[in-house]
Amino acid sequence: MSNSKLADVVAVxxxxxYLGYKAFEWxxxxxxxxxxxxxxxxxxxxxASHGRFYGSEDLPLSKQLVRYHEYxxxxxxxxxxxxxxxxxxxxxxxxxxxxxxxxxxxxxxxNNCRIEYTGSMYEGTKWGxxxxxxxxxVIDGSQDIECEEVTPGYSRLRAxxxxxxxxxxxxxxxxxxxxxxxxxxxxxxxxVQKGVNQVACLGHDSVWLGVSRxxxxxQVDIRERSGLFISVDLxxxxxxxxxQLFVAKPYKEYADEPPDWRLRCDPxxxxxxxxxxxxxxxxxxxxGANECRRDCLRxxxxxxxxxxxxxxxxxxxxxxxxxxxxxFQGSWQIRRIDERFMDLLKxxxxxxxxxxxxxxxxxxxxxxDGIRHVTIDNMRxxxxxxxxxxxxxxxxxxx
Numbered sequence: 001m002s003n004s005k006l007a008d009v010v011a012v013x014x015x016x017x018y019l020g021y022k023a024f025e026w027x028x029x030x031x032x033x034x035x036x037x038x039x040x041x042x043x044x045x046x047x048a049s050h051g052r053f054y055g056s057e058d059l060p061l062s063k064q065l066v067r068y069h070e071y072x073x074x075x076x077x078x079x080x081x082x083x084x085x086x087x088x089x090x091x092x093x094x095x096x097x098x099x100x101x102x103x104x105x106x107x108x109x110x111n112n113c114r115i116e117y118t119g120s121m122y123e124g125t126k127w128g129x130x131x132x133x134x135x136x137x138v139i140d141g142s143q144d145i146e147c148e149e150v151t152p153g154y155s156r157l158r159a160x161x162x163x164x165x166x167x168x169x170x171x172x173x174x175x176x177x178x179x180x181x182x183x184x185x186x187x188x189x190x191x192v193q194k195g196v197n198q199v200a201c202l203g204h205d206s207v208w209l210g211v212s213r214x215x216x217x218x219q220v221d222i223r224e225r226s227g228l229f230i231s232v233d234l235x236x237x238x239x240x241x242x243x244q245l246f247v248a249k250p251y252k253e254y255a256d257e258p259p260d261w262r263l264r265c266d267p268x269x270x271x272x273x274x275x276x277x278x279x280x281x282x283x284x285x286x287x288g289a290n291e292c293r294r295d296c297l298r299x300x301x302x303x304x305x306x307x308x309x310x311x312x313x314x315x316x317x318x319x320x321x322x323x324x325x326x327x328f329q330g331s332w333q334i335r336r337i338d339e340r341f342m343d344l345l346k347x348x349x350x351x352x353x354x355x356x357x358x359x360x361x362x363x364x365x366x367x368x369d370g371i372r373h374v375t376i377d378n379m380r381x382x383x384x385x386x387x388x389x390x391x392x393x394x395x396x397x398x399x
Contacts, residue, residue, distance in 0.1 A: 062337050071399050097195035124283070155246060320360050321348055345386055
């Protein structure tokens with residue numbers, strides 16, 4: 001592919017992502033109806049000595065959901081604050097060493113690599129415990145890396161021809177000068193291990209640090225003597241345009257049967273386009289005062305992880321459903337949490353019935369591709385029971 005065609009691909013993909021991002025911000029209308037619904041947080045009679053409620057099954061759904069969120073889903077504020085302090089103290093020290101080595105040999109016009117805090121902890125959608133963090137190390141590849149889209153959401157990344165002899169990632173190239181995701185992940189893993197060793201040598205007796213491979217991510221574990229355990233996924237990312245970022249995640253990792261299309265290249269050489277940075281920035285500010293978008297998402301994530309048979313409908317699927325639903329629902333005040341919760345369940349059921357959940361930023365990509373039909377049917381049946389049966393809802397929302 002010529003350089004001009006490659007540039008066209010980059011420009012079109014970047015523009016599509018940017019327009020999707022702006023559309024999402026417009027549709028969510030964060031801050032709309034702010035201040036409405038004050039005083040709508042009355043959630044029922046409470047046993048003050050035990051922090052539990054009387055007659056939970058007799059409560060209206062709105063109060064059941066608020067109570068469930070408060071006692072089963074919401075993070076403890078002090079634990080969350082302490083966990084973030086640990087991550088910032090230790091991971092930033094590790095990443096400082098990693099960034100210095102990554103930037104060696106970069107083109108002079110390329111920006112230094114940077115940190116992006118992503119995922120549910122920074123979106124404000126984590127539930128249960130503040131024990132999982134996601135951090136991206138973003139490399140500016142705009143000056144020495146070219147892109148060729150192979151299929152929606154996946155591309156080959158190639159070293160620019162004019163820099164082949166001195167390319168900073170020459171150790172990670174194949175015979176066609178494509179950048180190998182596996183080789184890049186191996187190299188990145190070694191850099192992280194060196195960074196951890198340097199920090200560990202500083203003599204932090206109260207904290208133990210460990211490194212392991214977690215798929216394409218490098219997982220750094222932080223364990224305090226007090227027993228607190230945190231895992232941090234560090235993911236290497238290459239950025240080619242304002243909204244065009246790629247990560248070394250495998251092609252169709254969630255699929256348990258082959259998709260309909262056939263690739264024209266080795267899938268091991270594909271880089272997945274990532275929208276984690278856009279999504280984190282959007283979701284983190286999606287709610288105005290007394291709004292419940294993220295509350296609904298946290299509740300659904302909790303239910304879908306605990307209910308047998310729903311595990312194939314992942315947290316990313318649920319987040320995508322929420323982003324689509326925000327296009328159609330104007331009011332997300334907490335007083336309407338029951339309506340919005342049921343709307344989300346109905347949208348999930350519709351997606352499963354049609355076996356289609358378009359990616360929010362790449363609508364030609366169906367996120368349900370590759371999941372077995374029988375699995376989808378079983379999940380749809382479970383969701384239908386939650387929609388139609390108060391007894392089923394009371395069971396999952398019981399505290």
